[in-house]
Amino acid sequence: MAAAADVTFQRNILIKAAFGSAALIALALAVFLGGHVIAQQIISGLMLGAIYLIVAVAFTLTIGVLNFLNFTIPSLFMLTGMIAWALLKSGLLSFSGSWSWLIALFGGVVVATVASLLVERFTYRYFKAKHGDATEHAIPLVSSLGFLLIFENLVILAFGSESQRFPVPFKADLHLFGLVIGIPQIVSLVSALIVVAALSYVLKQTKIGRALRTIAENPEIASLLGVEVTQVVPVLFLLTGMLCGLAAALFTVNYGDVSPFMGDNIGTKAIAGMVLGGIGSIWGAIIGGLIVGLTETMSVHFLGGDSVEMVIWGLLLIVIIVAPRGLFGHAALGKGKL
Amino acid sequence: MSGYASGIVAILCINLIFAYGVYVTAAAGQLNLGGAGYQAIGAYAAAVLSTQGWTPGWGTIPAAMIISALVGFLIAFPVLRTRGVYMVLATFAFAQVVSGVLLRTSLFGGAIGMVVPDYLPLSVLILAAVLTTLFVFFLMASRFGLAIRAIHDDEAVATIMGVDVRGMQVTVFTIGGALAGLSGALYAHYFSFVEAQYFNPNLSIFVLLFVLIGGTQTAWGPLAGSLFFTLIPEALRIGGSWRFVVFGVTIVLMMAIRPEGMITRTLIARISSLFHRRPSSSALSLPNARPDLPDARMGDQHAK
Known part of the structure; x- marks a missing residue:
C-alpha cells in the first residue's frame, strides 16, 4: 500500500519534471526561432499570467476547501480597482502627496x-447554520452570482460604466537585451510568486493552514477534531479578498485602466487557469494561470485578437473532457488537496 | 398591443422557452451554465438557413431545433463524463467556444452580426411558448419525468430501480438543446437580427438563475421564475443597473429563505389540497415533500 503510494508519488514527480522541462525547452526553442518578438510575447504572457495565477489561487482555495465555486471573485477584483480610483479622484488622499496611489490601492484591497x-x-455561514453543511450543493454558488450582480451594478451606479484612467506613478521601463520589461510587471510577477509561496507555507506549516486542510478533507470530522469551522472559514474568505485585491492592484498599476467590468475577463481566464492546472491544487493554479497568460499573448500574436476566447476555452473544454483532473489535480475533489 | 408591451411579451416567451431548455437538464440534476451556447446555435442556424434560403418558409425553425438538438446530443457524451463543478465549467466553456467560433466565422457575420430576413409575428411566439410549457408539463407528469426526478434525487438508487441513467441524461440534454435552439430561432426571427455578443455568459447565468430561483422540482418553477424576473422590473419601472441590483438581492434572499426555489412540490400539494378538499395532512405527507432539504444540489463531490 505504502509502496504503491510511493510509486504514484514518484511518477507524479516525474510527470511534473517532464512537463516542466518540456515547457522550458519549448520556450527556449520559441525564443531561438522567433527572436525578440517572441521573447517579448513570452514576457508579456508571463506577466499577464502572474495576475491570472493570483486570482486562480483565490478560486482554487475556496473550491478546494469548501467545494464552492465563488463567483464573487471577479467583483472583488473589480471593487479594488474602482474603489482605488474613486479614492484617488475624491481628493481625500491629497495629504499623502506622491504616495496617494499606493494608499488608494490599499483602500481598495x-x-x-x-x-x-x-x-x-x-x-457559507448562513447555510452551514441552516442546513448543517453548505458544501454539497449549488446554493452558495447561486448566492455568489447574486452578489456578483449586486457589487458590479452598485459600482456602475456609483461611478458609471466607463473605463477610467488610473494614474500610474512610475513609467520606468527596463531595457534588457533589447527587450522592454516594465518595472510594474517585474514587481507583479515577483510579488505574485512571493505571496503564493507564503500562502503555501501557511497552508503547510501553520495551525490555521492545518485547520483549513482538515476542513478540505471533511468539515464534520474537522469539527470533531476540534477545528472551529465557523471561525476558520472566514479566514479563507479574508485570504480570497486579499488575493483578489492584490491581483487587482497589480493589474491596475500594470495597465493603468480600471472599469466596472475589469474583473469579468480576468475572473473567467483565472477559472480556465485553475481548471487547466487541476481544481484544488495551488501549484496547479500557478502553472495554469501562467499557461493561460502565455496562450493568450501567443494567440493574439499568431491568430489575432478575437481568437483568444476560442483558443483558451477550447483548450479548457478539451482538458475538462479528456483529463478532468487537470495537470496537477487530485482524484476526488475534497480529498488530499493543497 | 403597444410596441412596448409586445416587446416584453416576446422577451417573456423567448425567456420561458429558453428557461425550459435549461430546466429539463436541471430537473435531472445537471446544471447547465452554457445555455447561451445552445440558444446561439439555434439563432444562428435559423439566421443562416433563412438568409441562404436553404429551407422553405418557416422550415428554418424546426431545422434550427433539429440542429441544436443534435449538438445537445453530441455534446452530452463528453459533458456527462464530468460532474458537479466540472459540469458547470464544461458547459460554460462550451458556450464560450460557440461564441468564439461565431465571432470568427465570416459565414456568421463575425462581430457585425447577421440580419434575418423573415419576420415572425408575435402570435407564433406565444403559441410556441404555450406549446413548450404544455410539453414540459406533460413530460414531467410522464414516466420519463418520474425517471429524471429519480436521477435528480439519487443516481445510484435510480439505477437500482431500473432507470437507464445515462440514456435519460443524454435525452434531457438533447431536449434541452432543442428547446434552447427553438428560443434562439424565435429570437432571430422576431428581432430580425443576431449578434454573437448577445449570447454572452451573463445570458447563461440569468437563465440558470430563472430556473433555480423558480424551482427545479416542478414544471411550474421556470414559468414562475421567467414571469417574475421579466415582469417585476417592468412593473416597478426600474431601469438600468438598479434592476440588476434588485435581481441580485432577490437571488441572495431567495437562496436564504427558499433555497429550493419559489415553487416546490410541497407548495403545489398545499394549493391543490385547497381545491380538492382532501385532508391537508395527507397532501403534506407526500414522500417527496421535504422542505428542509435543499433542492439545488451539485451532485456528490465527496466520496461517501
Whole structure:
C-alpha cells in the first residue's frame, strides 16, 4: 500500500519534471526561432499570467476547501480597482502627496476584503447554520452570482460604466537585451510568486493552514477534531479578498485602466487557469494561470485578437473532457488537496 | 398591443422557452451554465438557413431545433463524463467556444452580426411558448419525468430501480438543446437580427438563475421564475443597473429563505389540497415533500 503510494508519488514527480522541462525547452526553442518578438510575447504572457495565477489561487482555495465555486471573485477584483480610483479622484488622499496611489490601492484591497467577508456571512455561514453543511450543493454558488450582480451594478451606479484612467506613478521601463520589461510587471510577477509561496507555507506549516486542510478533507470530522469551522472559514474568505485585491492592484498599476467590468475577463481566464492546472491544487493554479497568460499573448500574436476566447476555452473544454483532473489535480475533489 | 408591451411579451416567451431548455437538464440534476451556447446555435442556424434560403418558409425553425438538438446530443457524451463543478465549467466553456467560433466565422457575420430576413409575428411566439410549457408539463407528469426526478434525487438508487441513467441524461440534454435552439430561432426571427455578443455568459447565468430561483422540482418553477424576473422590473419601472441590483438581492434572499426555489412540490400539494378538499395532512405527507432539504444540489463531490 505504502509502496504503491510511493510509486504514484514518484511518477507524479516525474510527470511534473517532464512537463516542466518540456515547457522550458519549448520556450527556449520559441525564443531561438522567433527572436525578440517572441521573447517579448513570452514576457508579456508571463506577466499577464502572474495576475491570472493570483486570482486562480483565490478560486482554487475556496473550491478546494469548501467545494464552492465563488463567483464573487471577479467583483472583488473589480471593487479594488474602482474603489482605488474613486479614492484617488475624491481628493481625500491629497495629504499623502506622491504616495496617494499606493494608499488608494490599499483602500481598495480593504474594501474588497470586507466585501468578501460579507459574502461569507450570507453564503457559507448562513447555510452551514441552516442546513448543517453548505458544501454539497449549488446554493452558495447561486448566492455568489447574486452578489456578483449586486457589487458590479452598485459600482456602475456609483461611478458609471466607463473605463477610467488610473494614474500610474512610475513609467520606468527596463531595457534588457533589447527587450522592454516594465518595472510594474517585474514587481507583479515577483510579488505574485512571493505571496503564493507564503500562502503555501501557511497552508503547510501553520495551525490555521492545518485547520483549513482538515476542513478540505471533511468539515464534520474537522469539527470533531476540534477545528472551529465557523471561525476558520472566514479566514479563507479574508485570504480570497486579499488575493483578489492584490491581483487587482497589480493589474491596475500594470495597465493603468480600471472599469466596472475589469474583473469579468480576468475572473473567467483565472477559472480556465485553475481548471487547466487541476481544481484544488495551488501549484496547479500557478502553472495554469501562467499557461493561460502565455496562450493568450501567443494567440493574439499568431491568430489575432478575437481568437483568444476560442483558443483558451477550447483548450479548457478539451482538458475538462479528456483529463478532468487537470495537470496537477487530485482524484476526488475534497480529498488530499493543497 | 403597444410596441412596448409586445416587446416584453416576446422577451417573456423567448425567456420561458429558453428557461425550459435549461430546466429539463436541471430537473435531472445537471446544471447547465452554457445555455447561451445552445440558444446561439439555434439563432444562428435559423439566421443562416433563412438568409441562404436553404429551407422553405418557416422550415428554418424546426431545422434550427433539429440542429441544436443534435449538438445537445453530441455534446452530452463528453459533458456527462464530468460532474458537479466540472459540469458547470464544461458547459460554460462550451458556450464560450460557440461564441468564439461565431465571432470568427465570416459565414456568421463575425462581430457585425447577421440580419434575418423573415419576420415572425408575435402570435407564433406565444403559441410556441404555450406549446413548450404544455410539453414540459406533460413530460414531467410522464414516466420519463418520474425517471429524471429519480436521477435528480439519487443516481445510484435510480439505477437500482431500473432507470437507464445515462440514456435519460443524454435525452434531457438533447431536449434541452432543442428547446434552447427553438428560443434562439424565435429570437432571430422576431428581432430580425443576431449578434454573437448577445449570447454572452451573463445570458447563461440569468437563465440558470430563472430556473433555480423558480424551482427545479416542478414544471411550474421556470414559468414562475421567467414571469417574475421579466415582469417585476417592468412593473416597478426600474431601469438600468438598479434592476440588476434588485435581481441580485432577490437571488441572495431567495437562496436564504427558499433555497429550493419559489415553487416546490410541497407548495403545489398545499394549493391543490385547497381545491380538492382532501385532508391537508395527507397532501403534506407526500414522500417527496421535504422542505428542509435543499433542492439545488451539485451532485456528490465527496466520496461517501
